[in-house]
Amino acid sequence: MTDLDVTTAHRSARDVLSWSRAGVDPALRTAVDRLPDSMRAIAGYHFGWWDEHGHPTGADPGKAIRPAFALLAAQAVGGAAATALPAAVAVELVHNFSLLHDDVMDGDSTRRHRPTAWSVYGVNAAILAGDALLTLALDVLAGSGHPAAARAIRVLSDATQRLNDGQAADLAFEERADVPVGECVRMAENKTAALIGAACAVGALFGDGRGDQVERLRSFGELVGLAFQFTDDLLGIWGDPEVTGKPVFSDLHNRKKSLPVVAALASRTPAARELDALYHTDAPLTADELARAAELIEASGARAWSLEQADDLVTRARVHLRAAAADDRAERELDALACLATRRDH
Incomplete structure (x- = not known):
């Protein structure tokens, strides 16, 4: 038994994240150390381990919620968390591949209160570092020696393809005047929910779960993942920059067609018409215009609708969790993690 499988009673969701981080970080660093030096330097900076000069830092490494889902999913089906460590590392590598690329495509200059990797090392270098993390993720699974490794690679590869498709749709929305709500939801299902579903599925596979348990936990993760995107x-x-690490009204400044924005634009209200006019001006939105856009989204009912959708998705996810879990403790902790992921104040 390893430290990952020695647990104390009544852990909160934040306790679970700390436990997961403590178990995953050493293995994640070992994996990243195998990268070529050029890629390793950028990856370590992105993960918050060191600054651009290679000096250790105490930067925010992120919540690492996806690895926690993987480890708990292994326990939920009666397996040991330690056996799912390669799955947890692989999922975190894929997630960070997507973040490196997202920051380039969105032109974001900050992440977790620090300059983004592309703004420090350049666009091309950041793209290559993201590619290196994706390749490394598959190598970690292939080299694990676990009997389910090949199936896990297929699951993670499929989720990555869906993630890429979702990101492509997200970018395309920025050039389109009209985006239906259903199409935006499908984009979020691919871009965000697929990988969280895969985290649960590969964790269950490495925990030697039955086929029905794997699929139930994948469904649980995908529903939680979509709720997470609504909240995000x-x-x-409306998020606090001190918490999110991004400027106030960040998505509005970039004119992103996010779920509440698309719902507001489709609401056929006076607020929708005014928001549409703001979103399709050529000049950058002023501070007053950004604040007004946020007011219009709320006035259209889209903010309340998004909150209701997130709550409903978590309720539906619990049905799959109860049907899959063989371990009561892991079930409770997965439920707590789902609630934390969709909280309004994080």
Whole structure:
């Protein structure tokens, strides 16, 4: 038994994240150390381990919620968390591949209160570092020696393809005047929910779960992942920069067609018409215009709708979790993690 499988009673979701981080970080660093020096330097900076000169820092490494889902999913089906460590590392590598690329495509200059990797090392270098993390993720699974490694690679590869498709749709929305709500939801299902579903599925596979348990936990993760995106989109408008690490009204400044924005534009209200006019001006939005856009989204009912959708998705996710879990403790902790992921104040 390893430290990952020695647990104390009544852990909160934040306790679970700390436990997961403590178990995953050493293995993640070991994996990243295998990268070529040029890629390793950028990856370590992005993960917050060191600054651009290679000096250790105490930067925010992020919540690492996806690895926690993987480890708990292994326990939920009766397996040991330690056996799912390669799955947890691989999922975190894929997630950070997507973040490196997202920051380039969105032109974001900050992440977790620090300059983004592309703004420090250049666009081309950041793209290559993201590619290196994706390749490394598959190598970690292939080299694990676990009997389910090949299936896990297929699951993670499929989720990555869906993630890429979702990101492509997200970028395309910026050039389109009309985006239906259903199409925006499908984009979020691919861009965000697919990888969280995959985290639960590969964790269950490495925990030797039955086929039905793997699929139930994948469904649980995808529903939680979509709820997470609804919440994240709300934070992209109303989130506290001290918490999110991004400027106030960040998504509105970039004119992103996020879920609440698309719902507001489709609401056929007076607020929708005014918001549409703001979103389709050529000049950058002023501070007053950004604040007004946020007011219009709320006035259209889209903020309340997004909150209701997130709550409903978590309720539906619990049905799959109860059907899959063989371990009561892991079930409770997965439920707590789902609630934390969709909280309004994080």
